[in-house]
Amino acid sequence: MKRTSLLWAIMAAASAQTYNHPTTGVAGTYSGGCQVHTCSGTYYDNGGPGSNYSNSINWIYWTFCPNNSTQCLRATFTSFDVESGCFLPFGCSGSPCCYDILRVQNGPAQNGPILWQGCGTTGPGTVTSTDPSGCLTFRFCSDGSVTRPGWAATLSCVNCTRQPAGNSDCQASTPVCSNGSITDFSYGPGSSAQCGGCITNENYTNFYIFRPQGASGNIQLSVCPNNGTDDYDVAIWGPFATNNLSTLCSSLGAPVRCTYAVYPGDPGPPPCGASNACTGLQNGNADNSEDVCGNGWVAPLNATAGSYYILMINGWTAGAQGYTLTWTLPPGMTLNCTPLSQPVVAFQAEAHAREGVFLRWSYDARRLGPQETLLGWAIDRSGDGGQSWQTIAQLPTEITTYMDRSPFVGENLYRLRYGYEDGRTEVYLKPQRVEWYPAAGSPFTAWYDASQESIHLQIFDQGRSGPIELYTLDGRLVRRLEVESSPFLTAMGFVVKDPGVYVVRYGGLSVVVPVVK
Template sequence: MKYSLQLGATIALLLLLSASLANAQTNYKISVPQSFLTKDFLALATDNITNSGRHIEGGKFELILEQEHAEIYVRSIFESAGIPVLNVSSTKEIATFREKAGGNNCETAELLCSNTSQTANSGGAGTQELTGANQGCLGIEHQSSWYYLNVQTGGSLSMTINPNNGSDDYDFAIWGPFTAATANANCPPTTAPVRCSYSSCTGPTGIGNGNGCYSCGFFGLSTCYGAVTGTGTSEGAGGDSWVSALTTSANQIYILLVDNFSNSGQAYSMSFGGSSVLGCTPVVLPVELSAFTVSKTSKGNSLGWTTQSEDRSNYFTVEWTTDPASGKWSEIANVPAQGHSQDIQDYSIFHSNPSTSEINYYRLNLTDLDGSRTTYDAYMLSADNSKDSKKVERVFNLIGQEVDDYYKGIVIYYYSDGTTEKVYR
């Protein structure tokens, strides 16, 4: 019996070890000259590669990848960024569970209703929403979470972001102030943030007073930690991780982005202090959009969208391009909205002359009654009409009448190859 129990325990241990190895990752330690050992160089080399963590530890860069035996690849990405590599070594470690957080995109920002401490996690980048116009001190999104801060009582507002993993480097930016009616139209933001920290310090960061890092020691070459009074509104990699508190007024809305530069998937806690109090007044969404679709036919593309509710909506604009990276979009239709509705509403348009040599891209915009404009980038559609070979010969409505391209409703296409298709346009 004793040997049977020992055998069972051994088998269980081997299974556990096997499962652990299956989830293992590799930590690559990259030795570089001291002058290159900065956050900016680490970002330059690794911002555009998939990784599970990155840090500056023990006088070396650390890069965590799922790939084993990738020392040559790791060396190449740093040297391609102009960073001399002295040595690359690696060790195996168990993968950390990465919880996907809500609010990875500004469109799905979470409303924070309390000053009390809460746990959150930046599990992914979502859509890259930082641009030259709004990024301030930040670069790209790495593992990001977006929030609305709704000020109920005005005053001085401080904030502390405290990573669970003390070696993680968290950054943040705050935009505003807005109102409950305009916050959604400014998400993602269109201007520079009012507070921003891209400090290379690890550990806590925020606005107001806290424990930050600064250069001291032998000729200022080593890093020290201690109490810091937040000053200034923005700081780069050389900052001490704290900027000045916000002075707020009641009913103001701010937008907050918290970003895990380290890509570790580790959670953080966040709390707010000062005399300002956050409340739970909802941020007004002019339109709750639930669907945006495209149906491709040889006569063109039928586009439709559905709203669950509308508040102060004026009209929709459908835009089209064959090169979304250029930022040049053409308006192909304006459709009146409902204004105010708590019922499901369906809309549609027909694009009769899409490109047949390039991929067609579509996006939807809403103009509110106060003139605010919202672009639903997360719902961007594409259609490749170059693959259509059969031609539409005749189009009929459901009662058998032949109709032209301007007819709205359900129609039946009769193709040259004898097939038919029912389309809502």
């Protein structure tokens, strides 16, 4: 039972953040609000530590994610009391049948794999995310009568194997380098939530920054899921005069274009949602933003040449398997990923076993203004996905290479800063991620070969690291291979008949492999 003394409540509030479950969805959705990034605090039902939860909460969910890229969220339930009993058609439908029911789901999606669900006084105990995002989602339903004290859960984070965040966060936006199509995939939301306008929360996000050049005019784009069934949304912010992502991403506000239509939609009457899995900006649509009942398309973006824009693509389907982004530009317009305001034209990071990470970059002095003179470079490194940075080198302008001889084991993120004689500093637009291991690089890599309907593994440590395991995304073990030490072991494979997202584990690491058929 939840303790109700005023003193306890005051002490708990003073020692850690508290989170009370929402009772209504935002903008016509079941989402109770933007996802929370934290590794501490106490999560309660909407009644908090001293009151019962409310009646008539209709499967509203809330997502919690770690605030770093190397850990997974854990919820330890210290009390649990939710109305039990079952008398259909009354109460919340589901299995088990309960008048009121709480679900704990793996990952950031509305309908992610269920780790636990139930009612009564025996709660989930301790639940830890095994999703590549490290997130947990909580959904709650209560009927129209009788409430109970609800629950209290302590939130924390534990070390786990996570997939690289990639461009899932606004501050790691990928520059769009050409007018060509882009195929991409996300493992979860970014570490700094972008919610506003029609965006209620992030699920599986990819961010891009683009800059039209040559001509202004209307941009159309389409986002089509690779499997033809996943639900994706699109949002665009801009125009901006700068490409400084730290500045832009801290205060994006409401997007200027936003699709949030559910797919597949309800044919009605009245109809609600999209009838086609593709979404985006298209001629013939006049609305700049739409909610869940929109048709999936909004008006083209009247873009200004030379300005910057941020694009977010947000997957709602659990285990979303990626998409293809296609641009339709007006005559004379091109997209260029190297802004003319930045002198740096390339920045690369390469892992070298036993030696470290080799960094190199190049710049074009012709991109400098008539009164601009470069003073030198600074190399920053992060081991937590960009949450914190450490300067590891400061170099004069004439040096454009550096060997980091003490990188973190595992994932490293590097960014290049440069300064001018007038005291200004800038950060190169595209940071570099690289994995480094002291012995022989990463112990393995894995990918899906459609021609053989199998997941292939290339092994780099001669099979000295124990078993190879194949899991579904919800944690179900599909197959396990015991590996004996052998200097000749370089490759293995699993035949996979069913499409989906799989996790291959070997040598203490995991690789997520989408299987699209």
